[in-house]
Amino acid sequence: MKTVRLPNKTEIVLIIILFLAIMYVSLAVFELPIQLALLAAWVVVGLLGLRLGHTYDAIQGSIVKGINQGVEALLVIIFVGALIGGWIAGGVVPTLIYYGLDILHPSIFLFATLIICALTAIATGTSWGTVGTVGIAMMGIGQSFGVPMPLVAGAIISGAYFGDKLSPLSDSTVMAASLAKVEIITHVRSMLYISVPALVISSVLYLGAGFLFLDKTGEADIGIVATNMAAIQENFQIGWYMLIPIVLVLVLLANRFPAIPTIAIGALLGMIWAYLFQGMDLVSATTVLYEGYTIESGTPFIDTLFNRGGIVSMLGVIVVMILALGFGGLMEQIGILEVMRASFSNWINNTGRLTVATIVSAFLGNFFGSAGYVSLITGTKVTEKNYDEMGIDRKVLSRNTESGGILTAPMVPWSDNGIYMATVLGVSTMSYLPFLWLNFVGIGIAIFYGYTGRFMWKAEDAGEEIEREEEELVYESH
Template identity: 55%
Template sequence: MSADKRLPTLAEVLFVLVSFILIMFFFVVEFGIPIQLALLTTWFMIMLVGWRIGYKYKEMQDGLLKGIYDGSEAVLILISVGALIGTWIAGGIVPSIIYYGLSIIHPSIFLLAAFVICTITSIATGTSFGSAGTAGIAMMGIGASFGLPLPLVAGAVISGCYVGDKLSPLSDTTVMTASLSKVNVIDHIKSMLYVSAPAFVIAGILFVVTGFFFMENSGDLSQAKATMASLDEYFNIGWYMVIPAAIVIILLAMKMPSIPVILFGALLGSIWAFLFQGVGILDSINILYAGSEISSGVEFIDNLLNRGGIVFMLDVIVLILFALGVGGLMEKIGILRVICLKMLSWADNAGKTTVTTLLSGFFGNFFGGAAYVSIITASKITEENYDRLNIDRRVLSRNTEAGGTVTTPMVPWSDGGVFMAATLGVSTLAYLPFLWFNFLVIIISVIYGFTNKFIWYTKQDSVNVKKQENQKIASS
């Protein structure tokens, strides 16, 4: 840092953080102003602090643009998934999955089924966005037909989607986390299983118990039957409708690049709409951009399936670009660095270090608006502490996923939060209490940290840890 610049003081950092929260609250909650404008306003608030500590506008603009560039892949994925959602609905792919799901899945175990199906899809494809935009939308339709609360269904869907986003070797966040933490990808995944496996089992049990409770109090399946009849009347339903979905999953499982594969899947949806659903060839192509418009006769199905297309994602894309800009500005003027230094001075054991990593990841999502930002903040802000305490970097990579990837759908203006809310038709705050897998990953990670369970040390420190344990046993 040059002599004419300095790090922001703690008071200046608190000013930025508190101002950010107040702007978001008053713009969105009190005045109903779009969240995009709230984020744009925070740009100038952060620039004011940057100017005060010696940065010129051009320097801050460079930081802003870098933040947007670092998250640009997420924007391209959003565009691709938006096109895919529209054509897969119009092509009868999603309606067919809903139809067959209603006929074979028992209502009492539906929440578990939605959780597991989205888990399998996300592990196979490596993308939470793609899984939610395909299998997730289908599960929402089935759950609504069974009379289950949509926020609860969305919680099961998103929980499943983030199992794969966190564990799949095809996931960009998994590969990115391992790379930033300097850990082999397979070792990283093995490390995460110590947390994810118990979280998955417990979340599954919770979804089973909750499913039995709701179906015991709401066993009327007439809505499900009406939905099936309406879908059968409006769409050509058949097993061959799911061929595009199978092709996309296979291609992604073969480690093909996600963006061209998703766009290819969207094109297949247009072809299916033309071949099997009676949609004109020009209209089937236009769906890629404009999305699907149907009138099935069932109001909640129409609300669920009238979506998709690139246009459907434009508001989401603008919001994410503004949020990425916020993260880039905070990184440029040193706000994230100051937070890092404060955390490092406090974290003197594995438990506290785990907490700092989780918080750093959450801050990346809260103030940076994207999983990519959160993974960078979680790993880079706290990596020095793991080395200082001789904690194996596999623990760093595991905690980075827990604080970064897993908390992404919890923030209303992050890329994950915005995408899930827009795609599934349920607000972030509505589905938030039901993200049981996500919360369990965080809780179990903290427990491991403070109990020293599954916390591995380098050889140098493992001897010291063993000595300390023996001393405790001897003194007791």
């Protein structure tokens, strides 16, 4: 029987170099889909596994095991696709954007952009969808106000990722909680301790920047907002009652109702709203849950903003998640994560270093893996045992992983997030990077908590309620 050994540091360095080369050449040079790059990475890591003595069956089994760990997240994403399609067709998202645009004024434009994008991302659970819809509108309005485009992009991305991290509908939020073995609402509550202060601080910064850069006499530019609001109102029925599905879904999730049926209820309400209030027939209203909403209004603002959603729109994301989860299982099987974990363990001797190690591990997932999903895997898998050994509750692990993984995702030019943001907003990653104030502040707050011990909850202090949640998770996994 062939002896199985751990990879040495030289082999790990070579794998990292090859991984980086694959991602860079695939994404930046040939502009291939991230899915193909991850498949190539599977081959490279799999070959290393064979060299280390692992059998093919063991390698394939590790891929399947890694994917199995994220099956619940995959199911959530399917229902989220239906939800977005239903909420656009039902006028829920258009109403949310309409009311958001109503508060815009040149002097508070950047602050309003931050808040509007944050609310949209919380409601839809997607930073990409927020940037691709509201973000595009904000870029156009910001340009007419005379705001530097990189600054507008920074406010858009900051708000989008704030909302994405706090939304129980977000695939990354669900995945971070799932990988850390934490109930999703518990994870979101833990994130609030970082996200809320970061939002307050960045809001002050964007308000200050607004008064510094904006032309306070440009009242005529408000006409752009009025035109866009009129276009929304022309194509959708707008009213406060359109927001009922959002309120109901958030209330159910806040009361710990299971995520999948809650999201399904939200999607169903969107379909019903489309039939009752938006003039769609029942078949068409149902179809948008799978195929997404389509509109040809002749107004670029409307057509760009609302042609999206549906289960079909999530298929690419689902494939990426499957490949990323499988890749994480591969790294765990052949011992790369174990060696990295051992290297960090020799250095980790307090909660401050533990926090930094988690954030750095997650960032390396973006840097070398070129995908936010990979960062969530590296962030949790490399340091999870250290949290258990130090008696730190795993909701701190999931929080720090999102801080190091999701907040840094748009900062890497060749990552899927960085490429998407730069392409959609028309601003290079390095140009908007200095203005991702909420992202930088959030990471700083996480590190501050780590070194001061604030909100670094001990596992035994989590209470009977958290203990019961963990027992339920263990039961469900079996």
